[in-house]
Structure formats: C-alpha cells, structure tokens
Amino acid sequence: MTTIPPPAGPTAVTERPRTARLVTRWRRAGRPAWALPGLAGVVILTAVLYTWELQRAGMGNTFYAAAVKSGTES
Numbered sequence: 001m002t003t004i005p006p007p008a009g010p011t012a013v014t015e016r017p018r019t020a021r022l023v024t025r026w027r028r029a030g031r032p033a034w035a036l037p038g039l040a041g042v043v044i045l046t047a048v049l050y051t052w053e054l055q056r057a058g059m060g061n062t063f064y065a066a067a068v069k070s071g072t073e074s
Contacts, residue, residue, distance in 0.1 A: 016024075023036060
C-alpha cells in the first residue's frame with residue numbers, strides 16, 4: 001500500500017481576530033505598550049465625565065435650550 005505525503009507548507013490559513021491585528025498594527029507603529037490601554041482609559045473617562053449627572057442639569061445651557069425650542073416651534 002502506498003501512502004501519499006501531506007502537502008508541503010501550511011494547509012489551512014488561520015487568520016487572527018480583527019482586534020489582534022489592530023493591536024499588532026498599533027504596536028508596529030513604534031508606540032509603547034501602554035499607549036493603547038492609556039488611550040482607551042482616557043476615552044472611557046471622558047465619556048463618564050460628560051454623562052455624569054446629565055439629568056440633573058436639566059436642559060444644560062439655557063441659551064442653547066432656548067434656541068432649540070425656538071427652532072422647533074416656528
């Protein structure tokens with residue numbers, strides 16, 4: 001009985017997840033390892049601070065609230 005050898009090289013192409021490719025591309029650009037987590041932290045902190053007690057402010061700035069009200073009525 002004759003056996004057929006497996007083909008040379010990889011038989012299945014495995015792709016890394018998209019997030020892994022983005023992180024690798026980010027690291028290749030010469031940025032330090034802490035830059036991506038630092039950026040994510042700043043973005044999350046900014047989002048939290050912008051939305052902190054948003055309902056308590058009511059309409060926020062009364063000048064812009066009046067402009068929106070005026071624009072919607074006429």
